[in-house]
Amino acid sequence: MKNIFSLLLLAFIIVSCKNNEQKTELETVEVETPEIAYASFGDKIEADNAVDASVMAEKFKAMQVGDSVSSKMVAKVDEVCQAKGCWMRLDLGNDEQVMVKFKDYGFFMPKNIAGKEVIINGKAFVEETPVEELRHFAEDAGKSEEEIAAITEPKRTYSFLADGVLLIEE
Template sequence: MRLVLALSLLLAMPAMAHEHGAHAEKAPAIAPVQTTADGAVYGATLPANLPAVVALDTVIAEPQALLGKDGAFSGRITEVCQQMGCWMVLATEKGDFVRVTMRDHAFGVPKDASGEAVVYGTLNEKVLSAEEIEHLSKEGAKVPAQRELRIDATSVLIHTAT
């Protein structure tokens, strides 16, 4: 029985590493990799064959059709991780939201980022544990929901304020 418990814990540890271990490492790069007429791009440059941008209202209304797929998604930045800029929240006018995590903590966005953004990445659904909710709260998140949509981003375009 002890062996089964020990193996279970050993196998569960990597799953928790993203949520907690990455912050113990060095901070991700926050400098833009590209500047366009539309704004600054963080992470990887946007794909040359960027698919049609899907508005967050559509993502919220029809998530099942988009789950597990790479795409370009647009919304308004309402929150950013205040420790490392490693996640942000895109929201609709109604207050519905999707959390954006920067793939593998490889990059970040400015902690004061705001306004409209286009994110390229994979849409997923995540069930948060009580520990993950507490962790996000410590990073400045407003009370996170237990189940949320997430975009695992490789590129983030933050539009220049007009």
């Protein structure tokens, strides 16, 4: 009986030592993450911590005329001023837009970026845009005389004064 017990103990020790000697090798796999290229306009900004346009839309809805908040957001460009590139409208979703102008009229955007994504940094605010200014924007956007004449009332406008913009290049 002692022999059987000794043999079992010896077998257990050998198996235990063998299990401890086994080495697990981890295979290192390199994953390529494509770098996103940006064209920068205005002040130098970073792409991190930008909120989605839909999140910004909710913030705008909660704001009153005259309220402002510092923000950074990412959104798709709907329109750009075709005269100089001095403003753009970004899609907030649900048929809503934000009118973006550039701090101190210090930089302009390319006129051919409709449909591309941008990251903007600056001040978001709500204002009431007068009829005259709405008509000016409509003219800059290339709207027809009839469309411009149809603008007869001021409009509550979601606005953004950008100090820096990153254009996501594809």
